[in-house]
Amino acid sequence: MLRSLRFAALFGGLILSASALARDIDAASYGYPLTNPFEATIATTPPDLRPELPLDDDINQSDRSVTLRPERQFDLPDNFWPVKKLTYRIASQDKAAPLIFLIAGTGARYDSNLNEYLKKLYYKAGYHVVQLSSPTSFDFMSAASRFATPGITKDDAEDMYRVMQAVRAQNPKLPVTDYYLTGYSLGALDAAFVAHLDETRRSFNFKKVLLLNPPVNLYTSITNLDKLVQTEVKGITNTTTFYELVLNKLTRYFQQKGYIDLNDALLYDFQQSKQHLTNEQMAMLIGTSFRFSAADIAFTSDLINRRGLITPPKTPITEGTSLTPYLKRALQCDFDCYITEQVIPMWRARTDGGSLLQLIDQVSLYALKDYLHDSPKIAVMHNADDVILGPGDLGFLRRTFGDRLTVYPLGGHCGNLNYRVNSDAMLEFFRG
Secondary structure, three states: OOOOOOOOOOOOOOOOOOOOOOEEOOHHHHOOOOOOHHHHHHHOOOHHHOOOOOOHHHOOEEEEEEOOOOOHHHHOOHHHHHHOOEEEEEEOOOOOEEEEEEEOOOOOOOOOHHHHHHHHHHHHOOOEEEEEOOOOOHHHHHHOOOOOOOOOHHHHHHHHHHHHHHHHHHOOOOOEEEEEEEEEOHHHHHHHHHHHHHHHHOOOOOOEEEEEOOOOOHHHHHHHHHHHOOOOOOOOOOOOOHHHHHHHHHHHHHHHHOOOOOOOOHHHHHHOOOOOOOHHHHHHHHHHHHHHHHHHHHHHHHHHHOOOOOOOOOOOOOOOOOOHHHHHHHHOOOHHHHHHHHHHHHHHHHHOOOOHHHHHHHHOHHHHHHHHHHOOOEEEEEEOOOOOOOOOHHHHHHHHHHHHEEEEOOOOOOOOOOOHHHHHHHHHHHHO
């Protein structure tokens, strides 16, 4: 995820006419031990290479809720009451301090593992921290989204901005000196659009913004993840499912270990055992995780908007209704299916038409190229082996951000964010 990353590019007196060069971290000096991007994505960092973080009991934090879409009280079935208000988590210092907003990745809630890690990291460093769900999470879609059809990044950013304003209004006595913003994965893309929106709205005047492993071309990232589900995995037959194969491996692993230990170091330790997953199995596991996220998004968007693609509009859903048939139907719809069936029709209805290529440009970092190029307060940290990147993506980031881009050689997708080297660099960026 070198205590200091401020290296200068020395070229023996050569004068560069282009923008400053990105910081490419050398693999040998970096020291991150996982060279397989799939393994890094799943297992993240070995526990002894992670930063020391405070325990939950040592953090002054609480979960609070805001109401932004009161009409959803009637749009959604009664048994959806937990997501009719948007919950967030706030950790506050006992004195005036900067406040940093954290935006979660695809389908993730405010209390996702990575958001929890980032909260502890920044809280220990003296920041107030607000954890926010992704605009693609079912709770955000239900309680905060105007259209409940995430994927149009500008719309998602406007929804997120209103959430941030509501959070600030709900905590008027919190002494804040400056506002900062960060997000990981899709949350990083959202953060870029939120920062751009704030340039005109000026509610926060973010001092610094850090994008962690953002998708560059959103459609490319989605396509890459969808393809992982199609990986051919040895050992899967008509009678043995992928989930049974993984469960059998975990069962044998715990039998050999002698006890069941479900801590956050499990996957790393598991991958060092004889029962470790193969490349194909890891690819399938990552792809399956994102497929479930796509299913959640497709189901929730269809239900709220009464489109009838997954849930028949007149079918009552109560406490006793089995959602299994709808889940099976939703799982047949990957991200590309969701975009084709729900996002594009809504977008075209609002914009009087438009091609898929036009949509891709509008929802990706391309749309903010000039702003990102010229804004010194925004930086990116990414991995050269990230599975969500496509051809030309790193080149775009280099041309756009120059020396505000740090490229790590390893780490997969967000797998090195909890590596001490990365955590030091993130803290250094915000401290200036």
